[in-house]
Amino acid sequence: MKLIIGNKNYSSWSLRAWLAAKQSGLAFEEIIVPLYGEGWESLKRDDSGLQASSGKVPLLWDGETVVWDSLAILEYLADKVGRERFWPKDETARGMARAMVAEMHSSYHTMRSEFPMNIRKRFDGIQPSATTRDEVVRILGLWAEARARFGSGGPFLFGTFGAADVFYAPVVSRFISYGVAVPGFAGAYMQAVWEHDWMQAWIEASENEEWVIEQYDSAPAIG
Template sequence: MLKLIIGNKAYSSWSLRGWLAVKQSGLTFEEITVPMFDEEWERRREGQEFAPSGGKVPILWDDKAVIWDSLAIVEWLADKTDRDRFWPKDEVARGMARSMAAEMHSSYENLRRECPMHLRKRFPPRELSENVRAELVRIFELWAQARARHGGGGPYLFGTFGAVDIMFAPVVMRFVTYSIPVPRFAAAYMDAMLAHPWLQEWLEAAQEEPWVIEKYEEAAAAQ
């Protein structure tokens, strides 16, 4: 059985991606939540479970194989199951989807920093920096292009739920948490994402978590 180690569901955006990827694979897995930065976290970081990742989550153990990056987890599971579960069948759409997933994986540092993921809070609209506003424009452009060119088969970016939606799921959550205004087409996409049963499951679990990490609370409230 696969074993997925994740951090707090309320705060860990990368854990959300890894968890959604395993759910999308359809494979049975053991889920282990390790509260970030507490005693258990520090203890596990010193052991073999965390060693390959350098102490970061998510970490997927598949027998002796260890995969510790969210996009790598997507690719591992796509190879292990069926790539069509994760990526569009059409070659042109697949190229765009791969590019969008990779850009999400490596970009938007300002949005990440100024709007850290926090699933137990809702903040009123706030003044965002010019850098964040530029990143929002880019995200909406990508979403619009994907929906217009390849989204005819369903409500998600490329029609059916897949790897790109997995990668952008924490962005959807940030838009909700910080009451960020979005275009109408983006709101429709976000509604579809928020209604997805897996995201509903994750959100419900996040509300029930007993752990509070003060530095994340302060960072979210201070922006």
């Protein structure tokens, strides 16, 4: 099994797929394709897998099977190893976790644009737009509900690490990079995600990358 991902410092969708692959427990080969680097355009044209995914990462190869899109990758892996490895056993908790993952997958466009993932950087004095503030409040509200209702079994959203944490891990990184003020319960959750062994491995690798994408390394212009 091969997982094609982008730069670890910048690619939030790659982080999700990589965490999902780690969560599956299956062995996989990691292949990094530097985004926007030399040869990126030709690679998108010439690589059959990237053609299947419209030139986007992440991309999972498993024998004859090609799966693109981070949520599709997570669900494919869940089917292979057992869905309980990713999703809460309790039906009500599982329903909320699925809804939160789907919302993260399809929403928060303004926050994504204003706060692109950059694990290595810390930006001070960033004033987000009103839309981004609303999106942050929405995320914190979902975190609070999940933790209050279903988080008694551990430090993560539904107690133990699972699909919801996989999908909100890049948000944790964004909140840290852009100095987003959060209440205590959210800070504790973010610390648990940030200190998770897999996240630490990803963070260390991102810090050792040589690639720099200038447009994501300067403070965002908001307003």
